[in-house]
Amino acid sequence: MGDSSNGDSFTVDKSAKIFVAGHRGLVGSAIVSKLREIGFTNLILRSHSDLDLTRQSDVESFFATEKPNFVILAAAKVGGIHANNTYPAEFIAINLQIQTNVIDSSYRHGVKKLLFLGSSCIYPKFAPQPIPEDALLTGPLEPTNEWYAVAKIAGIKMCQGYRIQYKWDAISAMPTNLYGPNDNFHPENSHVLPALMRRFHQAKVTNAKEVVVWGSGSPLREFLHVDDLADAVVFLMKNYSGVSHVNVGSGSEVTIKELAELVKEVVGFEGELVWDSSKPDGTPRKLMDNSMIAGLGWKPKVSLRDGLVDTYNWYLENLKQ
Template sequence: MNKEAKIYIAGHRGMVGSAIWRALQAKGYTNLVGQTSKELDLRDQKSVTDFITKEKPDCMINAAAKVGGILANNNYPYQFIMENLQIQNNLIDQAHKQGISKFIFLGSSCIYPKFAPQPLKEEYLLTDSLEPTNEWYAIAKIAGVKACEAIRKQYQKDFVSLMPTNLYGTHDNFDLKTSHVLPAMIRKFHDAKENGHSTVTLWGSGTPMREFLFVDDMAASVVFALENTLPDHLYNVGTGSDLTIKDLAELIQKAVGHQGNIEWDASKPDGTPKKLMDSSKLNKIGWQPDVSLEEGIAKTYDWFLKNQQSFKEVQIN
């Protein structure tokens, strides 16, 4: 990949997109393009068409999405399916129509069935029903994966889908109404510590198993996909190890320095009981994660402390 190639990163201000931007800059790429959601509404077909026609990027990376945790997915199902379909359809279609040969689509491990065998392999896609609490988002992302596969099959273009496990890290969303489990825990434990080490109440039973990947490792996988011609259309991106939500809470509690009690609200949903990715397909061709969970949590909390005064509810594109 030429270091002067024009690379458009959709969602470049989000946690994942900004990590990709930093990773590409660190490797010497000099022609990166990004637009904020105020500058370019990715849900609007004409706006996206005009932008891609004008910029004519050599490569496109779709890190833009409407994202959130169980609460947000439950409360806003229409927005989660429709806005994500609009965003990715506009980007994928324009990449194809404008002759862009390299497109990287980012999805989520929630595309796989709720009770699929563990660890999750790429071939388990569409073999059973989804987790009901986030099926709206999952269905949109599955459509994106299949659209990229169709273009690859019909037009022989290098369109690749990367499906990360649960991501976390610097520039994450710490709004308790819309955030994912790990940043939400950091926020809750920090606020409780500031409030005299008060009790922290967490959703569910604490027994589900989850895998977490530091966002800089995800960015490295995108750079790897950008710089290499991958032989298949779909790859899982994860660490290959998981832990219970209870163990995660205790790790975060220790990192934050909270000394109060933890209570579990079993009336709230747990979600999928176990979700571990099999990332061996990507591992075998050259990508491996570098950041341990303990190190990643420490880096994330440090960033949180330095930036907490600027936090506000995040709505990505």
């Protein structure tokens, strides 16, 4: 479990300086909202144009000037299978640069505690289900996103190395599939849930008769609303201080078929849902073992239905036709 004493100060001082790296993304924006909601008044936020995290000298001078007390590292270059296959050099180089610069500068400039965010894709392609933390590095990765995964694994190991050698409080959290406001709804490179939502919405608007979805609908997937992740991040900053990375999942899974039916209902598409079973299904099951964070006393609060309604409302408000 690890000693949590050095994290206890996290929610005490609401004027503590917290640097949230990647505050404009799906994860970072939810973390910023959560921190503001619980009363933090001194968040340090920099857009990419203000601070390029891949440039070591820029990051070094930022930390020397701002001297944040806490750092939450949610900045990353992310994308789907197509992007990973097309830009492997960028996915490994940019992510390694960002995390190396931020983690090292945080340590050197007296940051009390850092939380590094990864992804469930760090685990081997054929990991046991549900996937426990100790499945890390026990087998080959999914080839389509290994560039990103290797960078994220390096980030976990870097936090562990600095903890072991310098007794510095760096922790890592690995979320499952996330969704919510500020998600990517781009037609080419969005993930399954926003892609389904966009397609059902367009079908509704154009009065289409049917929506065709790839596969049989039988694979099982786990989804976590990004507000739940933000809640877990605050919980871990406050309550966890250990060497192991921590899985953050919902602990419940749905079939792609159940998910599609639910999205169809939330969007209000009246047509038919057709499955093209000649198309591939992907991994049959991908679930995180959530028992470590559950044992610490955290559990998710947002139901899938409520989360989908919330996400669809955001999508409608931010729709750029």
